[in-house]
Amino acid sequence: MDPHLLRTYVTVARLASFSEAARDLGYTQSAVSQHIAALETDLGLPLLTRRPVAPTPAGERLLEHAGALLLRLDAARADLGRFAAAPRATLGVAASPLALTPRTLAALPATGVTLRALPRERVPVAVATGEADAGLVDGVAAPSDPLRLPDVAPLAATGVTEEPLAVVLPAHHPLAARPGLRLDDLVDARWLDAPAAGIPLDRLRAVHGGPAGRGFRTALRYEGTDTRTLAALAAAGQGLALLPLSATDGVPGSAAVPLVAPRLVHRTELLLPAGAHGEPSGPVAEFARRLKSRHP
Amino acid sequence: MDPHLLRTYVTVARLASFSEAARDLGYTQSAVSQHIAALETDLGLPLLTRRPVAPTPAGERLLEHAGALLLRLDAARADLGRFAAAPRATLGVAASPLALTPRTLAALPATGVTLRALPRERVPVAVATGEADAGLVDGVAAPSDPLRLPDVAPLAATGVTEEPLAVVLPAHHPLAARPGLRLDDLVDARWLDAPAAGIPLDRLRAVHGGPAGRGFRTALRYEGTDTRTLAALAAAGQGLALLPLSATDGVPGSAAVPLVAPRLVHRTELLLPAGAHGEPSGPVAEFARRLKSRHP
DNA sequence: GGCGAGGATAAGCATCCGTGATGGAAGGAG
DNA sequence: CTCCTTCCATCACGGATGCTTATCCTCGCC
The missing domain is CATH 3.40.190.290 (D-Maltodextrin-Binding Protein; domain 2)
Incomplete structure (x- = not known):
């Protein structure tokens, strides 16, 4: 459960599209597809239905966790950044x-x-x-x-x-x-x-x-x-x-x-x-x- | 801020030793050293004092964040696992x-x-x-x-x-x-x-x-x-x-x-x-x- | 001052990751 | 019904990454 993978997952879920998520993230569609596949095999569950692209029940659950996780990750980075940054x-x-x-x-x-x-x-x-x-x-x-x-x-x-x-x-x-x-x-x-x-x-x-x-x-x-x-x-x-x-x-x-x-x-x-x-x-x-x- | 790196960081901080953390995690001491170095360059801050090994103020801060993050990560994995697991x-x-x-x-x-x-x-x-x-x-x-x-x-x-x-x-x-x-x-x-x-x-x-x-x-x-x-x-x-x-x-x-x-x-x-x-x-x-x- | 412990650094190699190209399935227009 | 478009899956490859082994360096201690 790499945060990188989670980030692409939430983007795909938000945009309901692999291709658009790829554009949004600066990846190729192929990479996005592999990310999702990696997550699904890692967890042993289908996370998204394709055509239309929508989260499964398990995927909905993952969205909650991923949102909180990525938020905390950003918060940690920002917090640590305050140590290095010059006082504004x-x-x-x-x-x-x-x-x-x-x-x-x-x-x-x-x-x-x-x-x-x-x-x-x-x-x-x-x-x-x-x-x-x-x-x-x-x-x-x-x-x-x-x-x-x-x-x-x-x-x-x-x-x-x-x-x-x-x-x-x-x-x-x-x-x-x-x-x-x-x-x-x-x-x-x-x-x-x-x-x-x-x-x-x-x-x-x-x-x-x-x-x-x-x-x-x-x-x-x-x-x-x-x-x-x-x-x-x-x-x-x-x-x-x-x-x-x-x-x-x-x-x-x-x-x-x-x-x-x-x-x-x-x-x-x-x-x-x-x-x-x-x-x-x-x-x-x-x-x-x-x-x-x-x-x- | 790979969770992998965070995990080794908290282990090093807990054991106050690179080598012991390596043993604990099943890595070599070299890998642990590189993990910490990667984290420190990524954040642009020293996180640990060496000899003795102890967290700096910024490192203390990271410990709080890392603990919560790894916890949430485990929680997410466990939660998603409940979907796949057979009812006990x-x-x-x-x-x-x-x-x-x-x-x-x-x-x-x-x-x-x-x-x-x-x-x-x-x-x-x-x-x-x-x-x-x-x-x-x-x-x-x-x-x-x-x-x-x-x-x-x-x-x-x-x-x-x-x-x-x-x-x-x-x-x-x-x-x-x-x-x-x-x-x-x-x-x-x-x-x-x-x-x-x-x-x-x-x-x-x-x-x-x-x-x-x-x-x-x-x-x-x-x-x-x-x-x-x-x-x-x-x-x-x-x-x-x-x-x-x-x-x-x-x-x-x-x-x-x-x-x-x-x-x-x-x-x-x-x-x-x-x-x-x-x-x-x-x-x-x-x-x-x-x-x-x-x-x- | 020598020695030992423990962390840093270098080189090598396997693995992983992202790209580009291609395949294949679903949905829409005519 | 068929063609075509769209969109996701898959494959092969090149570059980057990560871990290991080996060696060096530095600090602390007797």
């Missing part, structure tokens, strides 16, 4: 949209910053593979609980902010006048499904757990990343949305009611490559220090 | 000591079972690499929260039992008469540090989190796996121990008081290789069904 003057930050709160934004240095918004699950990957020097992720958790992040590589996560969650609903909604809402009050409501812009509902179910959390009924699905749009959709009565309290301000026609039960908070964490062989003078360390220092 | 009639179960509750033991089939007790963190590894067909792990978590397990490979975890935690202390202890204890009541107490037999204190601190959790003062450290011995040590006044309530019975001179705050439970989970290409007739599926079915 710029700072690349990968962040999930809702992790960009006033507080995290204020901690960014004034110059030389590249900020990249990514889906939540890709932020740890970006930090691990060195695409970004630091990461900011958000998620829901019990108070002072760390987020559950996939451990693609040894990363150091430190909490940055915690703030209440709020349900966004139309201003004229009967529940809008309440001081606080319980999730149990809303089991029959229709939710906006906005995995990129809001809190993904499945994640909420996982944290909330238990029988009360089963079955969020979803109304509209919004695939963009803009929080204002999401709040506007909620204001328009398209469904309920769950957002950190600070992100609910100033959308006309909407009301935000804090979620009081279950006790959950919106948490953002700073992600750095673990080990911290960083000299304390670089822009990364500077950023981390500013984030940690002033705890209002 | 025996059942290998890896379990952490405290996961062996009456309930889990009762679910074991009558014949053909190999039960292996392992440290907590090795159970997922054993399941992933196919050393065991199923795993039972225990840990502390908030009620109905899943355990935090290292994801060495895609494993399916399902909750099996949840029960209260109890503080074990001498029967004559002033707190022994209380109906329940808060962890904050015990910040000044001395604890028994028993990572294998009891609840590891650092894990508790991680779950509990927050400022109140800092600083468990440890008294005696017990490296065995026997729960009765641990309770006996607590009865003898050597320190406090934390155990699932059901494991605290019948040790003379000891008293067990349930832990009421923070709200934590002792949870055991069943670990199976994800994907579940298992035919529903094997002993593994039978075991899983018996564990899940009767929820008293």
